[in-house]
Amino acid sequence: xxxxxxxxxxxxxxxxxxxxxxxxxxxxxxxxxxxxxxxxxxxxxxxxxxxxxxxxxxxxxxxxxxxxxxxxxxxxxxxxxxxxxxxxxxxxxxxxxxxxxxxxxxxxxxxxxxxxxxxxxxxxxxxxxxxxxxxxxxxxxxxxxxxxxxxxxxxxxxxxxxxxxxxxxxxxxxxxxxxxx
Numbered sequence: 684x685x686x687x688x689x690x691x692x693x694x695x696x697x698x699x700x701x702x703x704x705x706x707x708x709x710x711x712x713x714x715x716x717x718x719x720x721x722x723x724x725x726x727x728x729x730x731x732x733x734x735x736x737x738x739x740x741x742x743x744x745x746x747x748x749x750x751x752x753x754x755x756x757x758x759x760x761x762x763x764x765x766x767x768x769x770x771x772x773x774x775x776x777x778x779x780x781x782x783x784x785x786x787x788x789x790x791x792x793x794x795x796x797x798x799x800x801x802x803x804x805x806x807x808x809x810x811x812x813x814x815x816x817x818x819x820x821x822x823x824x825x826x827x828x829x830x831x832x833x834x835x836x837x838x839x840x841x842x843x844x845x846x847x848x849x850x851x852x853x854x855x856x857x858x859x860x861x862x863x864x
Contacts, residue, residue, distance in 0.1 A: 696771065699737040700761075701726030702754045703777035707741035719743070726775060735773065746783030746796030750776060751834040755841050762845065769845040776838070778853045781831040784819070 701707055701724075709724030721727070721739035730737035740757055742749070754776065761767040783796040822830075835851065842849045 697733070697735040698767070698772055699726060699730040699733070699735045700754070700758065700772060700774045701729075701737060701739045701741060701776070702745075702750050702757075702774070703741045704745045704750070704779040705741075705743035707739065707777045708743050709739075709741075710743040729775065741777075744783070744796050745779055746785055747779050747781070747831045747834040748785050749783075749796050750779060751838045754838055758841070758845070758847070769847050772845075772847045774842055774847055774849040776849070776851050778831075778835060778851060781827050782819075 705711070707724060707726060709720030709722075712720040712723045721741070724739060724741070726737050726739045726741075740753060742753075745753075754774065758772065758774070761772070762769055779796075785796050788795040839849065839851070
């Protein structure tokens with residue numbers, strides 16, 4: 684399917700790139716596939732409605748730093764290595780909560796995100812929990828707000844530098860309102 688996507692994009696068909704956390708990855712939509720259900724998550728229906736191809740790169744539990752970085756790296760690869768015209772790209776991101784911190788996962792050999800407020804699901808182990816607990820103690824809430832807003836701003840700047848259309852939203856209530864800062 685991906686080779687036909689690249690052919691269609693080169694023929695001027697639009698491509699929707701979706702990123703975010705579990706809400707975008709389709710976590711828990713299908714009981715048989717609790718982690719990823721990209722083919723049943725909301726980006727598919729947005730793309731179909733607008734007659735676009737789509738690629739959903741969302742990961743359950745992703746924090747905003749991870750979402751920003753993976754979006755930028757994925758798009759840079761599309762544009763530079765796959766020679767996709769940025770004017771054919773539309774990016775939609777459903778940003779995550781501000782309480783997620785990144786860490787290196789030996790188990791997955793990749794960077795993951797975790798929040799102390801996570802109520803079920805992935806358990807990264809006591810060492811990671813302690814690391815995140817200590818970080819949350821030394822980083823004031825205001826720092827977390829500004830840091831996450833920076834990731835969002837930085838992603839927007841990257842997209843605008845290529846002229847890529849984008850739509851951002853927040854699916855969690857931890858987004859800072861200016862009156863809270």
